[in-house]
Amino acid sequence: MTQTPLLPSEEYIEQSFFFQSLREKIEDNAPLQDILQSVREEILATTKLPMAIDFLLAELRHLGLFNSAMRRLSHYFAPYQTFLIAAAEDDRGRFDFRVALEVLKLEAEFRAAEKTTPAAMFVYQFEVLCRHRLKYDGGLAAMAGDPMYDENWRHFLESLRRRIGMIDLADLIYVRSEYYIEQQSRRRNGTMPDEPPIFGTREGRIALANRNKDPLLLFSALQRQLKYPSVPKPKKHVEAEDLIHNLAQRVNTLESRLKLIEEDQKGGFDLSKFYSHPDDEDKPNGHRLAD
Known part of the structure; x- marks a missing residue:
């Protein structure tokens, strides 16, 4: 790309x-x-x-x-x-x-x-994928081509793309944060990560506190604590309007079918009225159903 x-x-x-x-x-x-x-x-x-x-x-x-x-x-x-x-x-x-x-x-x-940071942009873009149920594979691939992210970030995005659904997002943020390095350095047998951190200390602390929780709670905490931008929510009223419109169309169709059934049962439904007679073909306004 x-x-x-x-x-x-x-x-x-x-x-x-x-x-x-x-x-x-x-x-x-x-x-x-x-x-x-x-x-x-x-x-x-x-x-x-x-x-x-x-x-x-x-x-x-x-x-x-x-x-x-x-x-x-x-x-x-x-x-x-x-x-x-x-x-x-x-x-x-x-x-x-x-x-x-x-x-x-x-x-x-x-x-x-x-003052926009790659970490804040990642949280915003990824929350859009989550909230609006967009395709993670295509979304993460598009994010990897964004000029906001350097090579370390692109490796992280490609890794997330391969492991999405397999590992908790909060864990991924925590282990790639400066806070994780601080925690490991305090431990006697702490193991330092092979890759450099891309999230700060505060992001790491918030991610640790939101392990095994809904990712939306993690995003909300980052917005409260670090003033990350909020993502526009799905418009429920738009979906409701579309649903009402579709239901109205179905009701009208059902009403038309019921009228045809009622006429057929009463013996008053005659298909011949939808066809033209042979004599009508020569008339200017004569039409045939097959046309």
């Missing part, structure tokens, strides 16, 4: 504004192409984002999707950003596009911040 370069902070600031504007304007049910053109005029012209939007707009007109264009713009959009949009555009998934934009907006803000 080609390593995406780390962009200047002004690019991420404009990306955050871009994702937020998309999120807000989509609520007005405006055509997506019109939204892109409108938002493009608001973006800072000294950044590369307007050119990226032009490419997104062209790809949207051609294929009707964003993720294929973002994948081709791998020098600008991080693989994880593309992964989220692809998951939102997957018809078989349940990851809402509006939620994806909200996640990306906050993530871009986080990228623009001067």
